[in-house]
Amino acid sequence: MNRLLWLAFAAFSAYAFWAVDLWPGRIWPGLGKLARISAELVPPDAGGQFLTLVFSLLETLGIALAATVMAAVLAFPLGLLGSAKVLPNWLWRWPLRRGMDLSRSIDALLWALLFVNAVGLGPFAGVMALMMVDLSTLAKLFSEAVDHSSPGPVEGVLAAGGNRWEVVRFGILPQVLPAFAAQALYYLESNVRHATILGVVGAGGIGMHLTDQLRVNEWQQVSMTILLILASVTAVDRLSRWARSELERGS
Amino acid sequence: MAHRALTIDGLRKAYGGKTVLDGVSFEVPAGQMVGIVGRSGAGKSTLLRCINRLVEADAGAIGWDGLDVRALQGGALLDWRARCGMIFQQFQLVDRMDALTNVLLGSVRRRRTLPLLFRVFPAADRAKALELLQQLDLGPQAGQTVKTLSGGQQQRVAIAKVLMQGVEVLLADEPVSSLDPENTRIVMDQLRHLQRTGGVTVLCNLHNLEVARSYCDRVLGLSQGRLVFDGSPQELTAGREESIYAGAR
8 A cells, every 4th residue: 555655656756747847958058047147137226216116115015014914803803703712602613714724725826816806906906815815824823822722711700700701801812812913923924025926916016016127137127126125024024023022021 | 598508409510421529418507618628539629610600510409598509590690600709729810911900800790891891990999909909918019910920929819809809608729739838828817817707608629638627617528529528627537537538449
């Protein structure tokens, strides 16, 4: 049985190599071209469009921030309702969790294509696309944090005569809010990276300029754009890592 | 009917076929301090949790002052829990919030839910809670996050909370098992004080027989879900002691 599996694996790998025409000989001419492009990348130059680039980068950051905030706000109630500790009734939890699995399994870029068709070109489609993926992932992470919360404070509030609202507010929320915030920040970082390529399909932000520059072989502008993206991604990562470590210290 | 007493009659509870309470019956007149002893797994915690309905018993009756506790529903059940406070071995406080808020949560049943959810408490309540903390020598710690307090301090916050709650019955589930001798003395003195000056009926699960002997009016012994001893601390001789702790397994 084991051997059969290995055989199938080997056969499928061989097919894959053949199907994508993977051959060492193909990389050599490509390498030469890459070297020529690399030479043309320097020095980076905005081609007189520096401010335009900065503004569309800000738009990218805006897309990421708006998507994360909306996803976190919507995931908050869904995450609570998705946990057995808040809602013991599985009849509602099951479709909720499966629905979240479904929307998460579609990549943001695909959602972006769908939303560009639905609401037109521009950042709004990008925000909706990122939000669709994050909403389901954050809701799932939030419910897991609630599932794993300690029963102690819940018992303490119940024993004093607290109703279910008070149990959630004081028994559960203080335990899970720092985790919720840390996860939302992590998704903010990831969204900034994702938002830079959404422009490729017309969903707003810096990606739109990048595709244009690539199409017309403006390599110096490409390198300037990439440097700007690198700088902003690093800045957001640093900021969010700092905020997360502060959260951990505070909790 | 309305002689004030806590009556437990034929209480049974099983978890998945394993019997934890096997027909426990006793009556505690209001204002008595009762120690419940027995090895772990004897059903002590389950017994207390059946009384405030954190656990639902399978059969039997629980009564207090004419109240049929097992029949209570909705708001009436919450009212009962507010009258019947509980403190725990692991304190079960909201340990990421400050001591004062935890004490204020004792008033949860008397106040409207919405302001409470935003941690808005009446000034009079805040003053009362602070006063209670000061009585327990925790005035300076009122604003401190509970998880940064020592075990003894946390248990005193829990006591301030049930004082805020204004309980008639206090269920104490191993309240001193994770405390050192000094804090054990402080906490047990507080429970005794509550009973003597506040007329609170106290049911206290205890690991340590010496603590039960020196603080309780009456001792109940549980073994394998059955009541095997019911008498004064003086009657709890070495021989009787053995009968409580032997026989299991």
